[in-house]
Amino acid sequence: MSEALQRALAEALAELVTTIDTCDDEVLDPDTAVKWLESTGYVLGNLSAADRRTLDRLFRETALRQEPGSWRDALLTTSEGFGLTEDVHTAQCEAVEDLGRRFAETVRDADFATPVPTCPGWTLADLTRHVGTVHRWAGHVVRTRSDGRVRAADLPLELPEDPAAYPDWLAASAASCLTALRNADPDDGLWSPGGDPHVRYYPRHLLAELVVHLADAELALGRAASPIDPGHAADGIDHFLTNAAYVPHVAEPVARLGRDGAVLRLEAADTGAVWCVTLGGGGFAWQRAGEGSGFGWLPAPDPAPTATVRGDVADLLLFVHGRYETQNPRLAVTGDHGFLDEWRAATAL
Template sequence: MTLRGSLSHERYCAELLAETDRFRALVRTGDLAAKVPTCPAWTLADLARHVGGAHRWAGVLVATRATGNVEDEDVPLGDGPEGDDAAALDAWLAEGIEHTVRALREAGPEAEVWTWSPVRRARFWARRMTHETAIHRADAALATDAGYALAPEVAADCLEEWLQLCALPEMAARQADADDPLFGPGRSIHLHATDTAPELNAEWVLDLTGDRFVHRRSHEKAAVALRGPLTDLLMVLYRRLPADSDRVEVFGDRALLDLWLERASFE
């Protein structure tokens, strides 16, 4: 598996900074005690600490060219400042992402570094942290009643990355539950973005007809189709938007789509 993205390393670094700036704006102006509806165990302050801690952890991995995982307690200032002061959290987020992006740029995309995926390169972290931040910005937007949008090429790459991650071997056991089979003849899902330029090729087929998940960019008939704006399709796959939302349309075997959404998770 390549887990290679469609954007350049520098574009990921720039998007990571921009996404963090947008996330920080929501933290600065939002109610830090507000519950995050898509992460119900967290407040907005908890979400900010999670995002900032992930940035600093990835930054340490890249900066040190780690050959193995780095424990949370070994990440300097990984827990963030004491208390829930918006200005302090904002400054901590800003400092952490600056260090992380600097480490990514200095390392370059092909520097060897530990990851939890088969791809042991710094480019994995540039892409992963970009999309991690983008999805959690959606969580913050929901917690603060703010608008949310992603550039189409970023949203498409985020969706593609999620499908690539879902094809990793560690996902196989969750997907292949014998009591309620996900795989079998004729079982497929078509994702169709309705708001993008043709050159973006924002259509995917999730092929479940064999004994493992594969996907491809294609316009094909499938057992179930999910249609809607690209960012909304992404939010459905990440379970930030329900599949019965009026922002998307489902045609065909809705139970198959629901089963996929249940199984395609690292939780």
């Protein structure tokens, strides 16, 4: 695509979006405006980091070609409205660093023989070893830019003999991994076990792992799970649904359910986000709808749900990952409980 065509398309989109965003309610129905903007935001949200930077530049250039005034000021907010100015990679790395530190401090001085009820058969030693191993594995893949499958079991983990030394080992593993991630271009191609073969897959994956496994550790120690950032929880659900099709021990049981047309609806009571998962064709498709503010998601789908699970977005994350049962008082469940039980069994990690 030529630079001239890029500029023309960016200018047309910026002006259209700004017209919609500043239109009087009497001229354009606000719900329709939000639906249009959310649909556009969803598409732009799937751009690579490099393309997001390019589009941000083109939007700004469009605005700055205008005379100073309210119209130019409105155009200058286009990138921010679509989240194009956010450095997602850096923010995810910072969140991984914070959660990794919190996990290590949570298990430090704990009895590593403590069972982890949310991971049947595991102790705190097993859980800590798993979290550190995932960091070692991710750091190796990113550092080497591997273009083929990498098994954690094939890597030198340098695991201490004494589980009491696991927190320090985990901290060192996390530091090495984060150095590799921060030194990498998120758009660099490499192997991943999911649907996004780029560096950017790995901080997102680590973040999803840490959010859930920190809750596992806290619950194992008899504490309430710490509050989970709603944005991290929502992205964790997205990550799970996006990559489930690439995990054979999830994709294959789902394909055998024989529930074509069944719809699972997840409703976040605190943020207004809605996920609709529709089974069929040997797998499933999903959509995420309105977040309550900003742009970024598809219009809410309309299929009648087979079962609905409603709760705060953090609770939905823990439900999707099998940490909460359908009977958990933090969740409101309606519809076919048998279907929910089948889904939970098929998607158990």
